[in-house]
Amino acid sequence: MSVLHRNRLLVAVHCMVPLLGCAAFAQSQIYWGDVHMHTTLSDGKGDIDEVLTYARDVARLDFAIVTDHDFGSGAPWRMSKETWDYIQEKVDAYTVPGKFVAIAGYEWTSQAKYWTEVGENVVSERLFPGRPKFYNHKNVYFPSRVDLIFSAKDVAYESPDLLAEAVQKAGGLIQNNHPGVGPEERDQWGYSPSFYPVIANTEMGADTTYYNGKSYESGTEKSVRDFLNTGGRTGFVKGTDTHGGKPAARTAVFAKELTRDAIFEALRNRRNYAVFNARIGVDFRINGHGMGEAIDIEGKPQLTVGVRGTAKLREVAIIRDGAVLRCVEPEETLATFAGADDSFGGSSYYYLRVTQADADEHGNLSQAWTSPIWVKNAASERTR
16 A cells, blocks of 8 residues: 655555446446447448447447538538438337447537628528538537437538527437547537526547657647636536447446436536546545436545556646646556545546557557536535
8 A cells, every 4th residue: 555645635546456336337237338429320330230239249338429510521411300310210129128228319410601601602501691610510419209309500500509498398308429629629519508408418538649750739628627617517428429330438437227318318417537548436525416417515525436448557646726626546457545635625527537558550548537416515615
């Protein structure tokens, strides 16, 4: 055991011990899925049967969400009512409660070219007046059948607020896709806090990624932190965004059972976390409350962390209000630590970021990010 006491947070690291003794890691409560995948119904490879069969039988996922684009460029396509009905029929056919859950969704594909003021010599569909909006893309999915999708090309749903209002009425959920810090994402967080419950989650990932020997600066985690730092609320998910027909485990949810309703209930309450490349087991709690919760406490937050890696853990970091509060390097596959945040100022959000020593074929390290926990001191609130 090693004990570190810095920044007034006492951290005790225990290697090779049972993971918190918590039932959250029982097979009946943690489920693995892919929340972002494409088929030949838009610009992916593999028809919907092939992709869902791969998800269930090869990737061994518990749940998968089909999210083909509503509209596309190049060889143009649009998601017609017939296509949407077909997707809903297919996911129902593949869903067997307790074994595999398939969910119907689509990618709301907002593009700057839909606005009129795109500048000279720029191809534009000029659907909406004014300067281009850079809302990025958002996945929309539903627990049961709905008649029509709410398209990014429809003036009734062209903004995140308009989309969220419609999706909320239909009982669905929205996630922010592949956030970044560039000009192409400048309006991605442009929605009302009143819709935080329906735009519940965001795809999380590393700021720098590697592909075929080159590095790319996406600023994904920085973008999400900046949103959280301004008071935004979002949980963390991840999807492969596969266009090659090969979904994989990228989102873990804590659900009561493997049914569509239970998966939605977990995602709606942000009881989920994002992983890359490996099914890293993570349990993160503050005063006994889990990821995704907003809590009022008396005194200082009591943090408990448990991690079960699939390889040696290079780093386990507690992020508070966008900065690293505490970081440990276990160099083992199992670690737990606990302690009080004595420097807590009365209102903060916390999440856990885990990094393993292993990497994918391009050199991207395996990682996990838990949905935040928002904490307020009840006593300090009463004195204001």
